[in-house]
Amino acid sequence: MFNPTLYVKQNQLQRRDVGLVLQDMIHRLQWNQEEHILDVGCGPGDITTSVLSNYLPDDVTIVGCDISENMIKYAQDTFGSKRFNFKQLDVGNSNIWMNWEEESFDKIFSFYCLHWVKDLKQAAENMNTLLKKGGELITFTPVSHPFFELFKKIYNDPKWREQMKVMKTYDALYRGFDHDQYLETLKATGFEILSAEVREWSYSHASMEQFLGSYTTFDNALFGNFVETQKSS
Structure with a gap:
C-alpha cells in the first residue's frame, strides 16, 4: 500500500506517537532474559529499529512483520541483522502456520496497523496463538x-x-475503528485487558x-x- 522509500521520509507523526505510547507503557511490562519480540505492521522497519528497539532490553531479538512484500524487502535489505529480522505476514489470514510457529513470542507490539485489518477477530486469534503463555500484547490504533x-x-x-x-x-x-468492539474481540480471543485508554493528540x-x-x-x-x-x- 505504501511506498517504503517515501514512507520513511514522511512518518514523523507515527514516530512521535509510537514514542509517546512506549514512554507511557514500557515501565508496566515485566522482562525476562533474551525475549523474542514481534512487531506487527512494521512497515519499512525504521520505527522498529530506531524507536521501538530503544525502549527494549539489549538482549531481545525482534521480528518485524508486514502484509506488504515491498515493505518487508526494504526492511530486511536496510535493517536486517542478527538482532532484527523481517518476514511477510498477513496477520488477518487464518492460513499462516506453515511459516510461523505457535507460542514463539514473549511480547507483541503493533502500532498504526490493526485499523487496516479487515478480519480483526482472526488477527487477534493469530496474535494470541503466536504469544507464549503469559505473553503480552501492546497495540496503538487510531480510533479516528x-x-x-x-x-x-x-x-x-x-x-x-x-x-x-x-x-x-x-x-x-x-x-472507522470501534474501540469497544476491539476490546471485546480481544477478550473473546483469550486476552485479558490490563489497560485500555483513548487519548486525543494533535x-x-x-x-x-x-x-x-x-x-x-x-x-x-x-x-x-x-x-x-x-x-x-
Missing part, C-alpha cells in the same frame, strides 16, 4: 483521524471521484509540502493521480 475524514470528503466530491475510485479497496479509510505539519508528502506515501494507484492533479490545478 482527520486523515480518514479528508479522504472520505474527497471521494464524495464529484471533482475527484474518478481519481479516487480505488479508495474502496482500502476500506479502513471509511469504515499534530501540525511543518509545511504544506510536508502535509502533501504524507499522502504521497500511499500507493500511486490510490492517491498519486489526485495529488498530481491538485498540484497542477
